[in-house]
Amino acid sequence: MTDADLAPTVQMPAVQAATATGTHGLETRAVSAWFGERKVLDRVSLTMPAGQVTALIGPSGCGKSTYLRLLNRMHEMVRGAGLAGEVLLDGDDVYAPGRLPASVRRRIGMVFQRPNPFPAMSIYDNVASGLKLAGIKVTHQERDELVETSLVRAGLWTEVRDRLKTPGGALSGGQQQRLCIARSLAVSPDVLLMDEPCSALDPTSTRRVEETIELLRGRLTIVIVTHNMQQAQRVSQRCAFFLASHDTPGRVVESGPTEQLFDSPRDERTSDYVNGRFG
Template sequence: MPTEVLHLPAAPLAELDARNISAWFGSRKVLHQVSLTMRAGEITALIGPSGCGKSTFLRTLNRMHELIPSAALAGEVLLDGQDIYEPARTITDARAHIGMVFQKPNPFPAMSIYDNVVSGLKLTNKRASRSRKDDLVEQSLQRAGLWKEVRDRLRQPGGSLSGGQQQRLCIARALAVTPRVLLMDEPCSALDPTSTRVIEQTMMELAHEVTIVIVTHNMQQAQRVSDRCAFFLAAQGTPGEIVESGLTSTVFSTPTDPRTADYVNGRFG
């Protein structure tokens, strides 16, 4: 298969639209007809107690859910109006446009900082000259807020960085393939408050050039960083659903559903 030549100019901002997403693990249904529009150039926060399907929903947005044995899915995920689950589209294609940052930083520990950043190119069938890779590494690390801290040690192992730096390295690695959407699954849950502030600032700066969807259990974080949010809930023995979604300021200040009010005010969860 021919490789794709790397072009660095940023792609136009993308809207992600999930329509009637239901998901199963074997016979257990974990999501029921979830629909949510994640607007271009905004940060959308997915909130709700543990076990309500937030992370599962996030994984459906770049076709990670289907890699789990016994997993099944119904519904559509539209990237600018085109379903990423269409038979003609591959998982690699979906991930080239929709990147992912996980809860626990997962750089390749023995691989250099430099090689960590460019590692996604091979996986997405993109190639670049050495000088172009140099530019890409600098650009990606700058966008992730890490360049000034590591520019003099790019050949050191990624595992030598602190936890917060490793998470920003993972963000840089995701950005290096120029995604149009960036998914983040509790990216600050394992970090100290100082690193959390840096990651949050990075997210808010990136939202001008990439659409971001974040799962978080931190209500203050959701209020600080997101433009819109969606509250997920699963009653005992039932699959997760969205109870309420909208502007973050509205969901937190004047929610329409009493269950939302109880959750955002800390009365359960």
């Protein structure tokens, strides 16, 4: 298969699927979070519509990364972590008793701030690793195709197609991050969480990752934490502004369509933050 063959099949559905069913929305109801005695999030209720990109913005320490991590139950892996409220995927609480964290994470993938490919594995095995870890059985041919489509969607295929057997740790930082995106996509998640995915990358790699997000929009629901206001404006349709002060835990000051948040914010603090007056 050549790139020319692939390009239309990859990009077309991405545009159409923005309105398609089959994507899955995420919603939180009055979610609070603690680390030990310290409360870091206060009753956050947000809707992250299916197939759209929601950006979480706010100054450091406002709880947006904690919020992101509790969406796919990574939060509970920190010692002393506590939680109140509900996280709903398609209306079902991901914290419902009897629901396995692993099964939640299989549907809600995550890309981290620091690229974290498995360094000893080849590029191919990195992308396929999720299948093995999640216990998904596929044939050889299906796996080859899945690896290729995942790498195409992550915008990495043309750069690595000739060296799929080389170690993933040998790629550049930006390529590693796109490899991690491809790895997450290979298990076909419904939601992809991105925790400052570009903060360790140079501008060119950042642009590639943003293009990847644009390509994925509509196929899956994306929630991205970013410190970069321009990035939030470029990639997201909806936006939530988090804020915490010295003695109060983080809460959402304002949320809504990205344009509205940036062009006509209702709250003065939002206006100050998005215009770079603090934070």
